[in-house]
Amino acid sequence: MKKPEYEKLPREFRADYAKFAAVRLALSAVVLAAAAFGCAFLDFSGMKYPAMGRVLLAGAAIAADCVLLGLHRFLRPSWEGTVLSVGAGYKLKAAGEKGKPAKRIIVELEIDRGDPKPYLPELYREDKHAVGDQHINVYQTEAPYKEGDTLVYLRGTKVPARYGVKDAEDLTDPKFVCAFCGEVNELKHERCRECGRTVLR
Numbered sequence: 001m002k003k004p005e006y007e008k009l010p011r012e013f014r015a016d017y018a019k020f021a022a023v024r025l026a027l028s029a030v031v032l033a034a035a036a037f038g039c040a041f042l043d044f045s046g047m048k049y050p051a052m053g054r055v056l057l058a059g060a061a062i063a064a065d066c067v068l069l070g071l072h073r074f075l076r077p078s079w080e081g082t083v084l085s086v087g088a089g090y091k092l093k094a095a096g097e098k099g100k101p102a103k104r105i106i107v108e109l110e111i112d113r114g115d116p117k118p119y120l121p122e123l124y125r126e127d128k129h130a131v132g133d134q135h136i137n138v139y140q141t142e143a144p145y146k147e148g149d150t151l152v153y154l155r156g157t158k159v160p161a162r163y164g165v166k167d168a169e170d171l172t173d174p175k176f177v178c179a180f181c182g183e184v185n186e187l188k189h190e191r192c193r194e195c196g197r198t199v200l201r
């Protein structure tokens, strides 16, 4: 697996990434420390199984860190690679907001990271463009990833970012995706319209 060369990434992006990672990890540590404190000093003797109270508290803290702060994403190593192919499909979710089954768009990428076999991640994107019963496949029309793109995934971020998209003149409708929140942005934007962080392109 090829490691990203951090020094090649724009300095402003690296600064945003360092801040993002530091804040997430610090907040996660606070939550875990609070849970550890609770496990040590709270009185669980009223419970049928006092040990279970500690396990539940620790589990809740870890789950909260993963859901709210994406702590689990820091376990995935960073990598860099080239897109070999882009596919798209749907997955059905059990029920949407109004009780109807909701479609979830998957992007199936084939990425050469220098491994013997290509890496095949499935990326999700919620369908924001559902009109009535018709779902418009945002990823197929916006296609934030393209064949031949260089992608970089940094530990802790949500999705791999596409970068090195140079002159957009002859590309049709060029877009790129924010590594921090997954929002699809126009090439002309320097900061993500969703989270305000510097985007890689």
Ligand SMILES: [Zn+2]
Binding pocket: 178, 179, 180, 181, 182, 183, 192, 193, 194, 195, 196, 197
């Ligand atoms: Zn963003």
